[in-house]
Amino acid sequence: MLSSYRNKYVMVAISKKMASLMWTKKERPLVA
Structure with missing residues (x-):
């Protein structure tokens, strides 16, 4: 149970990390 939860x-x-990286990659060209 603990292993599955972890x-x-x-x-x-x-x-979440992947999503944040995707968002930064998408927003950087727009901002720049």
Whole structure:
């Protein structure tokens, strides 16, 4: 149970990081 919970947390963290990277990549050209 603990391992699955930790795995879910890691997956969410990775997805959030990827989303933030995508947003920064999309917004940088617009800002610049």
